[in-house]
Amino acid sequence: MNGLIWGLIIALIALGLSLIFGVMGIVNMAHGDLYMVGAVLAFYLFPLLGNFWLALLVVPLIIALIAAPIERFVLRPYEGHHAVTMIATVGISFILQQAALATYGGVPKKMADPWAVSFNLFGVSYPGYRFLIAAISIVILVAIGLFLYRTSYGILIRASIQDKDMAAAMGIDINKVLVGTFVLGSALAAIGGVLAAPITQVSYLMGNDVVLLAFIVVIIGGLGSLGGTLVAALSLCALEGVLSALLSPTQSKAAIFVVMIIILMIRPRGLFGEPER
Amino acid sequence: MTEKGNLLEVVDVSRHFGGLTAVDNVSYAIRAGEVRGIIGPNGAGKTTLFNVITGELKPSSGRIYLKGEDITGKSPDLICQKGMSRTFQLTYVFPEMTVYQCVWVGVYSKAKRAANMFLSRADRLKEVADKTMEICRLVGIEDRRDELASNLSYGDQKVLEIAMALSTDPALLLLDEPTQGVGPKEADGIVQLIELLSGRMSILLIEHNIDIILRVCHNLTVLSNGRVIADGSCAEIGRNEEVQRIYLGEITCS
Amino acid sequence: MERKGVVTWFALGSLVLLAIMGVVLPGGARSLVVQIMIFSIFAMGYDICLGYTNQCSLGHSMFFGAGAYGAILSIMSFKLGLMPALGAALLVGFVLSVLTGLICVRLSEAYFVIVSAIISAVFHLLAMDMTWLTGGDDGLSASIPPISQSMSQLSLYNPYVNYYFVFFFLLVSYLVLKRMIGAPLGRIFISIRENPRRAHFLGYNVTRYKLVAFVLSGVFGALSGALYAMTLRYASADYFSFYWSVLPIVWCLIGGIGTIAGCWIGVALMSLFQYYVSAWFTHYLLLFGILILIILKVSRRGMLGYLAGRGSGRI
Numbered sequence: 001m002n003g004l005i006w007g008l009i010i011a012l013i014a015l016g017l018s019l020i021f022g023v024m025g026i027v028n029m030a031h032g033d034l035y036m037v038g039a040v041l042a043f044y045l046f047p048l049l050g051n052f053w054l055a056l057l058v059v060p061l062i063i064a065l066i067a068a069p070i071e072r073f074v075l076r077p078y079e080g081h082h083a084v085t086m087i088a089t090v091g092i093s094f095i096l097q098q099a100a101l102a103t104y105g106g107v108p109k110k111m112a113d114p115w116a117v118s119f120n121l122f123g124v125s126y127p128g129y130r131f132l133i134a135a136i137s138i139v140i141l142v143a144i145g146l147f148l149y150r151t152s153y154g155i156l157i158r159a160s161i162q163d164k165d166m167a168a169a170m171g172i173d174i175n176k177v178l179v180g181t182f183v184l185g186s187a188l189a190a191i192g193g194v195l196a197a198p199i200t201q202v203s204y205l206m207g208n209d210v211v212l213l214a215f216i217v218v219i220i221g222g223l224g225s226l227g228g229t230l231v232a233a234l235s236l237c238a239l240e241g242v243l244s245a246l247l248s249p250t251q252s253k254a255a256i257f258v259v260m261i262i263i264l265m266i267r268p269r270g271l272f273g274e275p276e277r
Numbered sequence: 278m279t280e281k282g283n284l285l286e287v288v289d290v291s292r293h294f295g296g297l298t299a300v301d302n303v304s305y306a307i308r309a310g311e312v313r314g315i316i317g318p319n320g321a322g323k324t325t326l327f328n329v330i331t332g333e334l335k336p337s338s339g340r341i342y343l344k345g346e347d348i349t350g351k352s353p354d355l356i357c358q359k360g361m362s363r364t365f366q367l368t369y370v371f372p373e374m375t376v377y378q379c380v381w382v383g384v385y386s387k388a389k390r391a392a393n394m395f396l397s398r399a400d401r402l403k404e405v406a407d408k409t410m411e412i413c414r415l416v417g418i419e420d421r422r423d424e425l426a427s428n429l430s431y432g433d434q435k436v437l438e439i440a441m442a443l444s445t446d447p448a449l450l451l452l453d454e455p456t457q458g459v460g461p462k463e464a465d466g467i468v469q470l471i472e473l474l475s476g477r478m479s480i481l482l483i484e485h486n487i488d489i490i491l492r493v494c495h496n497l498t499v500l501s502n503g504r505v506i507a508d509g510s511c512a513e514i515g516r517n518e519e520v521q522r523i524y525l526g527e528i529t530c531s
Numbered sequence: 532m533e534r535k536g537v538v539t540w541f542a543l544g545s546l547v548l549l550a551i552m553g554v555v556l557p558g559g560a561r562s563l564v565v566q567i568m569i570f571s572i573f574a575m576g577y578d579i580c581l582g583y584t585n586q587c588s589l590g591h592s593m594f595f596g597a598g599a600y601g602a603i604l605s606i607m608s609f610k611l612g613l614m615p616a617l618g619a620a621l622l623v624g625f626v627l628s629v630l631t632g633l634i635c636v637r638l639s640e641a642y643f644v645i646v647s648a649i650i651s652a653v654f655h656l657l658a659m660d661m662t663w664l665t666g667g668d669d670g671l672s673a674s675i676p677p678i679s680q681s682m683s684q685l686s687l688y689n690p691y692v693n694y695y696f697v698f699f700f701l702l703v704s705y706l707v708l709k710r711m712i713g714a715p716l717g718r719i720f721i722s723i724r725e726n727p728r729r730a731h732f733l734g735y736n737v738t739r740y741k742l743v744a745f746v747l748s749g750v751f752g753a754l755s756g757a758l759y760a761m762t763l764r765y766a767s768a769d770y771f772s773f774y775w776s777v778l779p780i781v782w783c784l785i786g787g788i789g790t791i792a793g794c795w796i797g798v799a800l801m802s803l804f805q806y807y808v809s810a811w812f813t814h815y816l817l818l819f820g821i822l823i824l825i826i827l828k829v830s831r832r833g834m835l836g837y838l839a840g841r842g843s844g845r846i
Contacts, residue, residue, distance in 0.1 A: 027641050029589075074824060082640055083587040087784065088827050090777055094820030102814050208773070212652055215645045254656040257649050261634060264646065331732065357734035371725035374718075382722045385715050386734035399715045445734055
């Protein structure tokens with residue numbers, strides 16, 4: 001059950017990454033750190049605002065203020081040069097982590113439970129907040145799904161994933177799409193962080209735990225495919241949950257990675273970009 | 278299945294991309310020493326056909342034979358080693374290498390051995406060096422051999438393209454619009470080069486300029502919408518009404 | 532070719548300087564220079580991947596760690612002498628890079644980056660977990676045998692011996708790599724970097740050569756890991772961390788991608804930076820991140836690459 005909850009959170013993060021990776025082709029190593037920033041902001045804002053919902057709304061706005069300049073000034077100049085962009089995101093990752101370290105501190109802290117209610121589920125007492133996470137995540141996923149598949153802006157984004165140059169040639173203001181996509185993707189990661197903050201330790205390094213997993217989900221789930229990302233996220237997290245009963249947490253993480261490598265070898269959808277034969 | 282003496286045989290080759298059929302049951306053959314033109318309106322599938330023959334794309338159906346050997350679906354590097362070489366529509370060189378080095382790489386491809394690959398000094402391999410210079414002289418760029426490929430004029434890059442294709446000593450040379458975008462004087466130079474080469478190897482030529490076609494080609498294959506609509510000598514094609522209809526109103530400038 | 536001259540002169544000059552510094556420098560500075568030399572080997576190897584075949588790997592820490600543990604465990608558990616232990620470390624690096632290369636090299640650019648990072652993460656996780664083998668974060672300490680049993684005074688515990696031992700391998704590595712890049716293999720690498728599709732059509736099995744480059748860089752990574760472990764007499768699971776995968780990129784980027792020895796500048800600057808800045812500013816990694824962004828702004832190919840780009844020939 002826990003695994004599924006995490007699966008939903010990872011699905012949000014991975015979806016954001018999928019958009020960024022799909023539309024901009026950028027391997028964003030700082031994506032996990034945007035998740036961390038979301039969590040840290042939630043940590044500070046929740047007691048400040050006294051209201052979890054407000055925090056949930058405010059954080060994406062703050063993230064937008066951070067993400068937009070990053071895209072405009074750091075990433076866009078290197079458009080098309082993927083290795084360089086990736087290195088730049090590593091640089092940003094260091095900056096974000098160290099900024100968090102300097103302000104928030106190095107000690108992982110636990111955040112207060114926003115909904116301190118327990119439910120009785122099959123005879124086991126289950127914290128109500130986790131249902132809230134599930135509910136909110138599902139709502140957001142559905143909303144994003146509608147956005148991507150029904151609205152014209154969403155269709156623009158999906159078209160850009162298919163063929164960016166074509167979209168630009170058709171007169172779409174590609175810069176707006178780029179900025180918008182990056183902000184949206186980062187916001188999703190941050191929201192994931194906000195949702196995750198109460199159920200895990202908030203620490204400046206927490207981004208490292210999720211970023212590789214998010215990439216795995218994106219690769220296995222298929223670029224830009226909402227359904228695929230969701231399925232991959234849920235399955236992988238459920239699998240990790242099952243494994244951690246048998247192995248240590250570190251080993252189950254490693255096992256998930258190995259599973260991914262095996263999948264990639266059997267079904268190399270990872271040949272994206274390779275000439276078709 | 279394959280006629281004896283045919284250098285290249287393309288048999289019923291089709292290539293689909295999802296719902297789109299780019300190449301539709303195309304068949305033709307080239308003999309040694311022949312220069313064959315592939316003509317047709319834009320989007321007729323000419324470059325796709327090249328991509329299939331050279332191994333970059335697998336045909337959805339059909340087979341391709343080179344010197345009697347089935348090369349369908351083999352990878353481009355193997356096909357090159359077997360004697361087929363191509364140029365690309367957009368010049369496709371090694372930007373940060375000199376002209377000499379660009380040609381050298383192709384020449385070495387046929388000469389490579391593990392013994393000389395790792396520790397010998399590249400420029401000391403005499404045979405490779407001689408052959409490289411020979412090709413540079415043949416196409417007429419030996420005076421620019423030390424210039425960076427990216428610094429060359431467009432016309433010179435087109436010539437370098439051809440030199441690189443020649444460097445692997447092909448029996449069959451595929452030229453994809455070799456005069457596209459160059460001025461008339463440079464185009465003439467390239468045509469003269471093609472004429473010079475046609476004595477030594479077979480050539481498959483995609484070209485829009487009818488004058489050039491008529492000057493160098495023995496035979497033509499006409500494609501439209503991925504299908505062969507005519508195939509024969511230049512004279513026969515010239516008389517073909519359907520071809521005239523397709524080209525009516527198409528004035529090719531070069 | 533002008534550019535080749537610049538980097539070669541720089542390399543030769545540095546080597547002469549390094550040879551002299553070994554006897555001249557005070558103890559603390561000497562240790563720092565030993566580290567710089569070790570990391571330069573790592574960086575040169577990495578440049579084969581990044582600068583010569585355009586493969587941006589984020590997983591090279593696995594070779595560094597494998598080399599380090601290969602050496603330390605050979606000495607501790609198998610009681611090998613120093614040179615055999617080094618050989619064992621290289622063998623481990625070779626096997627590891629072949630296996631991971633077979634998985635990664637055929638992947639397209641972005642997927643290559645991610646999968647190399649993931650494989651490296653697996654090693655990191657396992658190393659942290661299997662403390663019975665690796666000592667985890669705390670690591671393993673070992674006492675290092677002398678270079679040869681017969682001449683027991685040639686021990687790495689003597690700082691001068693240690694220095695010139697490392698210097699020897701830097702020299703050999705440089706000469707070998709320089710020779711290889713000047714050989715047909717180097718030119719093939721560059722053609723793959725410049726236009727892989729074209730190289731493919733000229734008759735080269737691009738994937739195979741990319742694998743060769745990857746394995747070369749892995750072996751040199753393992754060599755540097757082994758030398759590092761021998762110098763510090765210590766190996767830790769931390770050597771497998773992401774940080775050690777990022778460092779080579781920064782070194783090469785600062786010093787110049789696609790030059791053999793340009794990365795030495797990157798190593799030197801970064802090492803000095805870390806050594807001095809971390810003393811007064813604990814969050815020096817923040818500057819690290821900013822530094823990366825600044826360098827990228829100045830030149831995508833790194834400092835020497837930038838200077839070189841203004842010359843006439845690049846190869």
